[in-house]
Amino acid sequence: MHCLTALHVDPIHLITSPRLTIHSHSLLSLLKIFRLKSANLLGLSASSTVLSDLTMATVGRNIAAPLLFLNLIMYFIVLGFASWCFNRFIDGQTAHPSMGGNGATGFFLTISILAAVAGIVSKLAGGGHIRSWRSDSLAEAGSSSLIAWALTALAFGFACKHINIGGWRGWRLRVIEALIIILTLTELLYVCLIHAGLFGSRYGPGYRDTEYEGQPVPKGGPAVTGSRV
Numbered sequence: 001m002h003c004l005t006a007l008h009v010d011p012i013h014l015i016t017s018p019r020l021t022i023h024s025h026s027l028l029s030l031l032k033i034f035r036l037k038s039a040n041l042l043g044l045s046a047s048s049t050v051l052s053d054l055t056m057a058t059v060g061r062n063i064a065a066p067l068l069f070l071n072l073i074m075y076f077i078v079l080g081f082a083s084w085c086f087n088r089f090i091d092g093q094t095a096h097p098s099m100g101g102n103g104a105t106g107f108f109l110t111i112s113i114l115a116a117v118a119g120i121v122s123k124l125a126g127g128g129h130i131r132s133w134r135s136d137s138l139a140e141a142g143s144s145s146l147i148a149w150a151l152t153a154l155a156f157g158f159a160c161k162h163i164n165i166g167g168w169r170g171w172r173l174r175v176i177e178a179l180i181i182i183l184t185l186t187e188l189l190y191v192c193l194i195h196a197g198l199f200g201s202r203y204g205p206g207y208r209d210t211e212y213e214g215q216p217v218p219k220g221g222p223a224v225t226g227s228r229v
Contacts (some may be wrong), residue, residue, distance in 0.1 A: 079116035098170035108158040115151035
C-alpha cells in the first residue's frame with residue numbers, strides 16, 4: 001500500500017480497472033477450456049479402453065464360431081463312416097474293399113461313434129452359447145464340449161492302436177483315423193476358446209457368481225432373513 005501510495009496509484013482503481021477485468025476473464029475462460037479438453041481426453045481414453053476390452057472379448061467368439069462349424073462337419077463324417085463300417089463289421093463283411101480291419105477295429109469304431117454323437121450334441125449347445133455369449137450358456141456348452149473332447153481323446157488312443165497293429169484297412173477306416181486325430185486337436189482348441197473368459201472378463205464370459213441383473217451374489221449364497229421366535 002505504501003508503495004502504491006508513493007507511486008500515486010489508487011489500489012481500488014487498480015483492482016477495478018478494465019484491463020485487469022479482461023485479463024481475469026481470459027484466465028477463467030482458459031481454465032474452462034483446459035478442463036473441457038482434459039475431460040474429453042479422459043472420456044476418449046475410457047472409451048478406447050472399453051472398445052479394446054469389447055474387441056478382445058469378441059476375438060474368442062469370432063474364432064470359435066468357424067471352428068465349431070468345422071468340427072461339426074467332421075463329426076458328421078466320422079459318424080457316417082463309422083456307422084457304415086460298424087455295420088459291415090457286425091455282419092462279418094470285413095472283406096469289403098473299403099472295410100478291412102484288425103483286432104482293434106471293433107473297439108475303435110465303437111468309441112468313434114460315441115465321440116461323434118457327443119461332439120454333434122456339444123456343437124448344438126455351443127451354437128447357442130456363441131449366439132448369446134453369456135456366462136449361463138457357457139456352463140452347458142463347456143460341460144458338453146469337455147465330454148466330447150474326452151471321448152475324442154479316447155478314440156484317438158484306439159486310432160493309434162489301430163494304426164500300430166496295421167493290416168489291410170480300407171479308405172473309410174483310414175479317413176476315420178485321420179479325422180479322429182484332427183478332431184482331438186481342433187476340439188481341444190475349441191474348448192480353450194470358449195473357456196478363455198476364465199482368464200479375464202475381457203476375453204469372454206466365465207463362470208462367475210453373478211445374477212442376471214449384474215449384481216454379485218455372496219459366496220455363501222443370497223442372504224436369508226430369519227424370523228424372530
